[in-house]
Amino acid sequence: MNAADSSEDALYRTRHSLxxxxxxxxxxxxxxxxxxxxxPIADGFYYDFIxxxxxxxxxxxxxxxxxxxxLKKGQRFYREDLPVADAFARLDEMHEPYKREYAAELVDKxxxxxxxxxxxxxxxxxxxxxxxxxxxxxxxDAFKLRSVAGxxxxxxxxxxxxxxxxxxxxxxxxxLDAAVSAYELAQERDHKxxxxxxxxxxxxxxxGRGLPLWLPHGTVIRDELEKLAVELEFKAGYERVATPxxxxxxxxxxxxxxxxxxxxxxPPMEVIEESADGESVRETYMLRPxxxxxxxxxxxxxxxxxxxxxxxxxxxxxxxxxxxxxAVSGLARxxxxxxxxxxxxxxxDQVKDVFKEVISQYDEAYRILGLNDYGIRLxxxxxxxxxxxxxxxxxxxxWRRTEQIIAELLAExxxxxxxxxxxxxxxxxxxxxxxxxxxxxxxxxxTVQLDFAVPPRLxxxxxxxxxxxxTPYCVHRAPFSTHERFTAFLIxxxxxxxxxxxxxVQVQVLTVSAQFGAYAREIVDRLRGRFVRAELAxxxxxxxxxxxxxxxxxxxxxxxxxxxxxxxxxxxxxxxxVKQQTTMPLDTFEAALGxxxxxxxxxxxx
RNA sequence: GCUCACAUAGCUCAGUCGGUAGAGCACUUCCUUGGUAAGGAAGAGGUCAUCGGUUCGAAUCCGAUUGUGAGCACCA
Numbered sequence: 181m182n183a184a185d186s187s188e189d190a191l192y193r194t195r196h197s198l199x200x201x202x203x204x205x206x207x208x209x210x211x212x213x214x215x216x217x218x219x220p221i222a223d224g225f226y227y228d229f230i231x232x233x234x235x236x237x238x239x240x241x242x243x244x245x246x247x248x249x250x251l252k253k254g255q256r257f258y259r260e261d262l263p264v265a266d267a268f269a270r271l272d273e274m275h276e277p278y279k280r281e282y283a284a285e286l287v288d289k290x291x292x293x294x295x296x297x298x299x300x301x302x303x304x305x306x307x308x309x310x311x312x313x314x315x316x317x318x319x320x321d322a323f324k325l326r327s328v329a330g331x332x333x334x335x336x337x338x339x340x341x342x343x344x345x346x347x348x349x350x351x352x353x354x355x356l357d358a359a360v361s362a363y364e365l366a367q368e369r370d371h372k373x374x375x376x377x378x379x380x381x382x383x384x385x386x387x388g389r390g391l392p393l394w395l396p397h398g399t400v401i402r403d404e405l406e407k408l409a410v411e412l413e414f415k416a417g418y419e420r421v422a423t424p425x426x427x428x429x430x431x432x433x434x435x436x437x438x439x440x441x442x443x444x445x446x447p448p449m450e451v452i453e454e455s456a457d458g459e460s461v462r463e464t465y466m467l468r469p470x471x472x473x474x475x476x477x478x479x480x481x482x483x484x485x486x487x488x489x490x491x492x493x494x495x496x497x498x499x500x501x502x503x504x505x506x507a508v509s510g511l512a513r514x515x516x517x518x519x520x521x522x523x524x525x526x527x528x529d530q531v532k533d534v535f536k537e538v539i540s541q542y543d544e545a546y547r548i549l550g551l552n553d554y555g556i557r558l559x560x561x562x563x564x565x566x567x568x569x570x571x572x573x574x575x576x577x578x579w580r581r582t583e584q585i586i587a588e589l590l591a592e593x594x595x596x597x598x599x600x601x602x603x604x605x606x607x608x609x610x611x612x613x614x615x616x617x618x619x620x621x622x623x624x625x626x627t628v629q630l631d632f633a634v635p636p637r638l639x640x641x642x643x644x645x646x647x648x649x650x651t652p653y654c655v656h657r658a659p660f661s662t663h664e665r666f667t668a669f670l671i672x673x674x675x676x677x678x679x680x681x682x683x684x685v686q687v688q689v690l691t692v693s694a695q696f697g698a699y700a701r702e703i704v705d706r707l708r709g710r711f712v713r714a715e716l717a718x719x720x721x722x723x724x725x726x727x728x729x730x731x732x733x734x735x736x737x738x739x740x741x742x743x744x745x746x747x748x749x750x751x752x753x754x755x756x757x758v759k760q761q762t763t764m765p766l767d768t769f770e771a772a773l774g775x776x777x778x779x780x781x782x783x784x785x786x
Numbered sequence: 787g788c789u790c791a792c793a794u795a796g797c798u799c800a801g802u803c804g805g806u807a808g809a810g811c812a813c814u815u816c817c818u819u820g821g822u823a824a825g826g827a828a829g830a831g832g833u834c835a836u837c838g839g840u841u842c843g844a845a846u847c848c849g850a851u852u853g854u855g856a857g858c859a860c861c862a
Contacts, residue, residue, distance in 0.1 A: 236790070329857030330789025337859040341789050344857070372855090376797075385835095385853065444861080504787050504860060512862095519862070603861095612862090624862060662862050693819040719819085728823035742821055754822075761822080 189310075194318050195220035195349045197257065197300075197311045198247070199227050201318070202325075202345060204303035205246035210235065215305065216278050216333055216342045223359055224323065224349040228331055228342040230278075235343065240325040243345075247323070254316035255301035259309060267295035271306060278333055279306050322356045323349040366619045371671035372510040378676050378684070378733065380667070381511060390508040390515030392664060397684035400713065401670070402518075402663045404682050406496055408548065408780065409520050409660050412541055418494040418522055423474035425498050429464035435473050435634050436573060440606035444501045445469045446515075471497035472631070472656060475523040476638050479652075484642040486527060489652065490534050494522035496663070511668035512623065520660035525640070525652040531630065532589040534655050535611070538628050539593065542613065542659045550782050551673065554625070556595055557612040558586060559603030572606050573633040582630045582653075583609045605656075607633035618672045625669055629656040677734040677756055680773070681780040687714040687773065688735045689751075690726040692742030694719040699746045703739065703766065712773060731756065737773070737784070755784055762786075 199218035206229055207213055216228030235243070262270060264287050271280040283295055283306060298307045300315060312318060326346040333339040350356040367373075375381050380398030387393060394402055410420070429448050432438045437445065446467045455461045468474065475493045484491065500516050507513050526534050546552065561572045561579050568574070586609055590597050597611070604610060610629035614622050631654040641649040660666050670678070680686050687707055689700045700716055707714035717726040723740070730738045738754040745751055745763070752763045764772075764786075776785045 234790080327856060328790060331858045332788075335859075337788075341858075343789070346857080389853080499862095501861085506787060506789095506858085507860060509855085513860095514862095517862070627862065658862065665862055690822085691819090692821050695819070722818090722820050722825060723822055724820085725824055726822085731823060738822090740822070744821090752821090 191351055192220050193310050193312045194351065195225040196307075196309070197315065197318060198323055198347065198349050199225040200257075200298065200300060200303055200305055200307070200311070201247050201250050201315060202243070202347065203227050203229070203305065204250055204301065205243050206231070206235070206345070207303065208246060209239070209243060214278060215276055216331075216344075217282075218305075220349075221346075224326065224347045226344050226346045228333070228344045230340065231343050235328060235345070237325075237328055244323075244325055248320045250301065251315045251318050251320050253301065254314045255303075256314045257309075257311040258299045259311075260297045260299065261294045262297060263294050264292065267297070267306070270297070274304065276306075282306075282334075319352055321353040322351060323347055324356060324360065363620065369618050369672045369675045370510075371512065371668040374671050374676040375511065375668075378671075380671065380684075383510075388515070389505065390503055390513070392511055392514055392516075398667065400684040401667055401678065401682055405660055405663065405666065405670075406520075408545070409496070410494075412545060412659075413492075413494045413522065416492070416537065416541055418492040421475065421478055421493050421495050423471065423478070423495060423497065425500070426465045426467055427473060429466050431473050431477075432466055434637055435476075436606060436637060437469065437473070440571060440573070441469060444503070446500050446502050467500040468497075469499055469501045471495055471499060471519060471521045472523055472634065472654065473638070475521075476634065476640060476654070479523075479525055480638060480640050484525070484640075484652075486642050486644050486650075489642060490524050490526040490530055490655075492522060492524045497521045511664040511671075514662075514664045517662040517664045519662045520658045520666070522657055524655040524657065525635070525642075526655065527642070527644075527650070528585075528653060531585050531653055531655070532592070535586065535589050535628060535630075536593060538655065538657045538659075539595075539611075542626055542628075545659050548780050549670070549673075551615070554613050554615045555622075556590070556597040557600045557603065557614050557624075558583070558590065558597045559600045559605075559610045559612050561604045561609065562602035565602055572604060573608075575633065578632045579604075579609065582632050586611060586630060605629050605631070607631045610656075615669060617669060618675070623665070623669065625661045625666065626659045627657070627661075630654075631656055675734075678736065679780070679782045680736045680784065681777045683734075683736045684713065685715055685733065685735045686712050686777070687737045687739060688717050688730045688733075689714065689739045689741060690717040690723065690730065691719060692723055692740065696741050696743070696746050700741050703741065703751065706766075706770070707773070710770070710774065712777070727754070739769070753784075 199220065203215060203218055210232045212232035214230040218227030219225065267283060268280065271283055286292060287295070295306055296308055298305055298309055298311055324347060326348055329344050329346065330341045331344040332341055348356055348359055350359060375398070378397060379395050380401065381395055382393045383391070384393060429438070448464045448466050451463050451465065453461050453463045475495070478493060479491065496518050498516065498518050503513055503515050508515060524534050560583050562568065563576065565571065603612065608629055608631045610627050612624045613626040615625045617623055635654050636651045640652055642652050644650045689703050691697055691700045697719055704714045704716050717730065727738065734756055736756045740752040740754060750763050750765050751769050752761050753769060754761045772784065772786050779785060
């Protein structure tokens, strides 16, 4: 074990032991409380309780004080291994039904002969360890209770909801302070906050929860992303289609959406239509939760040959999903969204190449945006999931086969991935790209999915070289996710300071005094004539005020013009976040700006 | 959906013990034409989320509803 490992290990022990100290303090403060789990996590630890009396964040100072007192006491951690029967008896005696339930399962699954307990002071917990030697080994100023939240026992919504207390914990005070201030800084980049400050989007109760209204500045970002996506797709041979936002319920019955996805769909719309013979016919329409059925119908509209494959149909399609009320949040999780969708129909032999082609397009998109903090997840079905038949198409052999194809191609591409059973789409396995957001969450952004289930249900076929009909696979992909989630992610990634090509206002021209307005307006007109989003700052403010406003609005390029600039036909460029300014001929600036935008550069290309 | 918290002007927030609301920014008008992060003055702007209860009297106390936030579950 090297030094880094052992310090990691020490921190793990500290966090784990602090969890026990928290539990001891909570039991002391709220006698009769029942314990759940209390593990260390990335930046600290948590412990789950069923509290005899509620605890709120107002109780944190008192709780922390109790914890510090325990640390000061120097309680020694003792490990004790009990034969299974004794362990069960002890847990019964402790009135810890949840620990008892878990113990039984542990023993059952791993056929354990004994279970370990740790005791420190009056506190006893079934636990694998390891722990510190004594609570005096834990620094008293390097932890901080963070929040109280609900969490289901064993992460299952069918179970009881416990109260979870989260805490930060580090090796020393400096690390704790650094983590807390990093967290507070990240909160400043929250897309909901920046979205309001930068006038990007709006959510209005009269329209509905999770149904954002894109303001002019937000729409610029949306349009620029879409333009980029359309260009990348054009180069890769995608053909664009456009399809309606609703379809008859029967279509979703046939695709399997009603069987597996109904809870995520808005309820049906009933209408009365008149048939050809004058009869009234009830018809049911539904808002679409996915674009694929519509695209499948386009595929099915004519006889396809293997020579046509892969066939790539693309659409930035609007879809609607009835997301759980508690899940809806800003632009990151919405109920109406515009998806960077495409469906690639191909033969089984082509699947790997199609995936590889798609993944290389993802790389290209991420390179342009400067994104590199992400992990790859292979999302599979979970054969052990008792709810498997509700969640997934029941076709074990097809799952096995398609999951293997994806695992193989990931190996061939030397891509490390996290294996995630139970995260598949209902119609097939997928590769999810999990981005780490600056606000500390992991979020699925892009996805590539292999659909073996729906094409046969809708009778999609192609004629193979053998003259017989075969069923194609369908690869669903969405590198830019949805406009909503992707924009939320980018707002936080760039902290609202977008690169010039994406910025809602690319250039703002500020005059030193109104008498230079004619030159400033000439610059704005010239730039706008070249489709640059340029605007003139208010003429009645002071230069300082204009600089401040432009900076607060995170405009990437401020151009200052005064007497000198007018005389020399130059501009003084003040880049966002850059103190040093550059004065250059207007023509030079214009050419450099054109290049910066055309290349979608993250910096300014002089 | 679940647990907890929160809801005052467009935004950020004060509002003490229950006595019918205040600031800064933004907005409008006027003055100021100023070389790098807030020039000055005046004005307008509120059914204190909604509904109900307690009270002589509710932004304030209680309940319900709606919405928002954190987390869980679910997910692009």
